[in-house]
Amino acid sequence: MEISKKIYVLLILVTTVLLMKYAQSIILPFILALLSWFVIRVLKRILHKTKFLNFLPEWIFTVISTILLMGFVLGIFTLITKNIQQLSATLPEYQANIVHITNGLNQYFDIDFSTMIKNFAKNFEFATILSGLLAAFTGLLGNTVTILLYLIFLLFEEKLFPLKLKAMYPHEKEYNKTQTILEKIDHSISNYIAVKTVISLITGALSYVVLLLIGIDAPFFWAFLIFILNYIPTIGSLIATIFPAIFALLQFGGFEEGLLVLLIVGIIQLIVGNFVEPKVMGNSLNISPLVVLITLAVWGAIWGFTGMMLSVPITVIMIIIMAEFKSTRPIAILLSQDGTIHND
Secondary structure (H helix, E strand, O other): OHHHHHHHHHHHHHHHHHHHHHOHHHHHHHHHHHHHHHHHHHHHHHHHOOHHHOOOOHHHHHHHHHHHHHHHHHHHHHHHHHHHHHHHHOHHHHHHHHHHHHHHHHHHHOOOHHHHHHHHHHHOOHHHHHHHHHHHHHHHHHOHHHHHHHHHHHHHHHHHHHHHHHHHOOOHHHHHHHHHHHHHHHHHHHHHHHHHHHHHHHHHHHHHHHHHHHOOOOHHHHHHHHHHHOOOOOHHHHHHHHHHHHHHHHHHOOHHHHHHHHHHHHHHHHHHHHHHHHHHHOOOOOOOHHHHHHHHHHHHHHHHHHHHHHHHHHHHHHHHHHHOOOOOHHHHHHHOOOOOOOOO
């Protein structure tokens, strides 16, 4: 009986992973809509703290928060598109700088770097990367209608959901337990989104000022890339530092600006990531660093870049839910950072 139960659980797990992998065109827009819903809830809480708006009905707060979010996303998309087009237009200049850097390396080290770089360039073409990024943003905009539809229905369901939950769990004990789980999920995810967004905005804004002063082309694009990559745990900040540094090397045709970007942006990432973020966020997520890396790889393999960004919120939800049930509680403890969980 025990073996059949384990086989049953394994089959469910495999089926779920396959479903998430091959039905991502349906699931991902819903996940992004759910994430947007959490952001709107955070914005509503901020608006509620504004005293002169307290007389407004709840639906007005929802509308204002939704408009703010949609306006932010549309503005970012417009700016990013313009920046990518600007970078694409100046590509021939960067190609000349690559030749200049290669010749300098050949003379200094007496090694044929030209062949090495040509072989590397076959697999790494800046123009291809830029067009790929533009296609990704365009594809995301193409899913906006689907995401928006999901979001609208989520906002409508928000008011009716407590009534449905009460009908689903007529016994007070079961209702309270389910309500507690949902409140914990709401608090943890909303807190993570709010804090991580503020931290990423600070990092992106400081990096923008640095890149602007150094004279990097399209500084907003690189600052936005740093902002987005900071949502990816551990490796995101590293990639966010290396990308603009490599670009500075290509733009200026020398190592000074690239090293300057690497040094200053790296220091910003180090200070914000290791001192500011832990102070603000604390240990509220309670996830083991090893688990963060594993889930990052797993969700990245399933959903790519989006999966990496969603790896932490998904893991938080899993830990909270599993902690509430006796059979899965040991797994929740194993995934936690220090062996304690929220309801200990």
